[in-house]
Amino acid sequence: MSERTATIASRVGLHARPASIFAAAVGELPIEVTIAMEGEPAEDAMDASSILSLMSLGAANGDVVVLRAEGDGADEALEALVKILETDLDAE
Amino acid sequence: MQQNFSGVGVSPGRIIGSIRQMPKPVSEPPAGERLSPSLSADAATALLRSSAKAVQLELQNRAAGATGASKAVLEATALMATDPMLIKAAIKHINTGTSAERAIWESGASVAEMLINLGGYMADRATDVFDVRARIVAELRGVPAPGIPLSDEPFILVAEDLAPADTATLDPEKILALVTSGGGPQSHTAIIARALGLPAIVAAPGVDALEDGTEVFVDGAAGTLSLEPGAEEIAAVEAWKTAAAILAVFDGNGRTADGHLVPLLANVGGAKDAVKAAEAGAQGVGLLRTEFCFLERETEPTIEEQVVAYRGVFDAFPGQKVVVRTLDAGADKPLPFLTDTSEPNPSLGVRGYRTDLTTPGVLARQLTAIAQAAEGSAALVWVMAPMIATPEEAAEFAAMCATAGLKIPGVMVEVPSAALLADRILGEVDFVSLGTNDLTQYTMAADRQLGTLAALNSPWQPAVLKLIGLTVEGSIAEGNNKPVGVCGEAAADPVLAVVLVGLGVATLSMTSRSLSAVGAVLKSVTLDDAKKLAALAVSAPNPTEARKRVRAGLPILEELGL
Numbered sequence: 144m145s146e147r148t149a150t151i152a153s154r155v156g157l158h159a160r161p162a163s164i165f166a167a168a169v170g171e172l173p174i175e176v177t178i179a180m181e182g183e184p185a186e187d188a189m190d191a192s193s194i195l196s197l198m199s200l201g202a203a204n205g206d207v208v209v210l211r212a213e214g215d216g217a218d219e220a221l222e223a224l225v226k227i228l229e230t231d232l233d234a235e
Numbered sequence: 236m237q238q239n240f241s242g243v244g245v246s247p248g249r250i251i252g253s254i255r256q257m258p259k260p261v262s263e264p265p266a267g268e269r270l271s272p273s274l275s276a277d278a279a280t281a282l283l284r285s286s287a288k289a290v291q292l293e294l295q296n297r298a299a300g301a302t303g304a305s306k307a308v309l310e311a312t313a314l315m316a317t318d319p320m321l322i323k324a325a326i327k328h329i330n331t332g333t334s335a336e337r338a339i340w341e342s343g344a345s346v347a348e349m350l351i352n353l354g355g356y357m358a359d360r361a362t363d364v365f366d367v368r369a370r371i372v373a374e375l376r377g378v379p380a381p382g383i384p385l386s387d388e389p390f391i392l393v394a395e396d397l398a399p400a401d402t403a404t405l406d407p408e409k410i411l412a413l414v415t416s417g418g419g420p421q422s423h424t425a426i427i428a429r430a431l432g433l434p435a436i437v438a439a440p441g442v443d444a445l446e447d448g449t450e451v452f453v454d455g456a457a458g459t460l461s462l463e464p465g466a467e468e469i470a471a472v473e474a475w476k477t478a479a480a481i482l483a484v485f486d487g488n489g490r491t492a493d494g495h496l497v498p499l500l501a502n503v504g505g506a507k508d509a510v511k512a513a514e515a516g517a518q519g520v521g522l523l524r525t526e527f528c529f530l531e532r533e534t535e536p537t538i539e540e541q542v543v544a545y546r547g548v549f550d551a552f553p554g555q556k557v558v559v560r561t562l563d564a565g566a567d568k569p570l571p572f573l574t575d576t577s578e579p580n581p582s583l584g585v586r587g588y589r590t591d592l593t594t595p596g597v598l599a600r601q602l603t604a605i606a607q608a609a610e611g612s613a614a615l616v617w618v619m620a621p622m623i624a625t626p627e628e629a630a631e632f633a634a635m636c637a638t639a640g641l642k643i644p645g646v647m648v649e650v651p652s653a654a655l656l657a658d659r660i661l662g663e664v665d666f667v668s669l670g671t672n673d674l675t676q677y678t679m680a681a682d683r684q685l686g687t688l689a690a691l692n693s694p695w696q697p698a699v700l701k702l703i704g705l706t707v708e709g710s711i712a713e714g715n716n717k718p719v720g721v722c723g724e725a726a727a728d729p730v731l732a733v734v735l736v737g738l739g740v741a742t743l744s745m746t747s748r749s750l751s752a753v754g755a756v757l758k759s760v761t762l763d764d765a766k767k768l769a770a771l772a773v774s775a776p777n778p779t780e781a782r783k784r785v786r787a788g789l790p791i792l793e794e795l796g797l
Binding site: 158170192199 | 318349356360
């Protein structure tokens with residue numbers, strides 16, 4: 144099990160366009176990725192490819208989230224996803 | 236045989252095109268609907284997944300063609316269509332024997348409820364979940380997706396009626412005209428069509444049975460839709476194109492064909508209106524409704540607040556005339572600081588200038604504010620009082636204006652007594668402006684707000700036209716060539732505007748949207764033509780006949796599709 148933390152950089156938080164971009168990126172991966180707020184138990188983590196889950200997570204700007212994945216290429220995949228979360232996607 | 240449909244024309248324009256029907260809203264799959272016995276849960280799940288994928292592709296296509304905020308919304312909605320949270324919950328329902336349609340319906344409902352409970356931005360997204368759910372159900376049923384149809388070619392949209400939500404996705408580049416079987420002149424469809432300048436017909440029964448792709452001719456002024464358009468309709472469309480180009484702009488120079496000048500002014504309710512009016516080419520303001528600046532107010536606005544409000548209007552018309560009407564409170568426009576709402580008969584009560592009897596001081600302070608705003612402004616400021624009934628009242632008002640330092644006082648002619656004594660009233664003030672709405676109501680003794688009396692309440696009533704003529708004669712009798720203007724709805728009607736000019740009215744003031752149509756029609760007649768048409772109208776037995784006679788003398792109306 145690989146695990147990474149990321150701080151949400153988008154000013155609007157993980158909503159709207161940033162959530163769309165992130166969910167789409169996760170959806171393209173061959174492995175399953177979960178997302179949870181830092182400090183939440185791993186079994187409560189949600190499917191990171193679900194935009195509806197991301198929206199219900201309600202992560203705001205500056206919040207820290209935990210990404211988890213298993214399998215081949217999990218580390219590289221999580222690195223790439225952390226980068227997306229730590230970019231202000233709304234500014235583009 | 237050629238079959239035609241007729242309804243109410245709500246936005247002018249003539250066009251030929253093929254129609255697309257707005258799909259009917261998706262109905263809810265019945266609660267407890269079971270899987271068909273011939274379908275396994277796995278097969279139903281596979282169908283659900285492929286339908287969701289198809290909906291996603293369709294939404295992604297739409298997103299690719301969109302820009303800005305609507306692109307972002309469509310991208311997010313596309314992702315929702317195959318969202319694991321939505322689909323997994325639906326699959327659980329399918330595995331207990333529920334039909335795929337009902338399964339996605341229920342799953343969508345619980346996701347939407349979750350979003351609504353989160354509140355704020357999330358709650359707004361619940362609408363997108365409902366949209367996605369309806370699209371998936373339509374896909375499963377093999378019926379067209381809800382919403383405005385997608386098409387590469389522009390088309391005439393036919394619907395039962397349009398909802399406000401439909402307008403967000405209505406692309407004016409793709410829609411040639413709107414035709415609805417339901418709705419009325421004030422329906423949402425009518426409002427959208429006028430705002431977008433699309434030809435539109437509402438309340439045209441039977442049009443919802445037309446097949447997609449049928450070629451039709453739509454006349455948004457006449458309110459007719461004809462099948463199998465021929466040479467005549469093609470010519471009408473071409474004529475409209477020319478007319479639309481003319482109607483799009485007012486050249487800022489109101490005149491008759493023989494060069495008799497009739498300045499076309501705007502009625503405005505504040506600075507924002509005034510800026511728009513100036514952009515539309517208005518040659519000044521013929522009526523500044525000062526009460527509109529303060530309609531929300533419980534208390535009298537301060538002099539400073541008034542100066543700011545009036546100055547905003549003056550600044551939009553440097554070097555041009557701005558006629559300020561003092562507060563016209565009462566009847567349908569009550570102002571808490573002036574109006575006694577317990578009067579049994581407010582139209583005949585203390586309103587307009589008369590409020591100075593019951594609340595002295597407000598008018599004097601308003602005149603001070605107007606004078607202050609006029610000082611240092613480049614506009615030519617005229618002031619007039621509403622609801623003047625006698626020459627004495629006109630004299631009192633002129634004296635108040637002089638005290639405030641306002642040089643050009645005038646009064647409204649709305650009460651028949653003022654029209655009858657126009658010569659003596661113009662002996663006291665420098666100009667008069669006819670308020671045709673109230674003049675009609677008081678001449679015909681018919682409440683403006685009563686639909687049942689609509690026929691009596693027409694400015695085309697020969698008695699009303701006669702009083703307008705008398706007012707002009709009063710000015711001639713007074714001898715100093717003092718101007719008589721019109722600032723009621725009548726001036727905005729291009730047909731009636733010609734009659735008013737024929738009766739000797741010097742200026743016309745109207746909503747700025749009407750300037751171009753009135754200007755175009757006026758330019759097509761000589762002053763002599765206008766006088767003859769006015770005489771025809773005054774001698775007509777009733778308003779309908781009066782209008783018919785004048786229309787017959789104005790061939791340009793047909794050309795312009797008015």
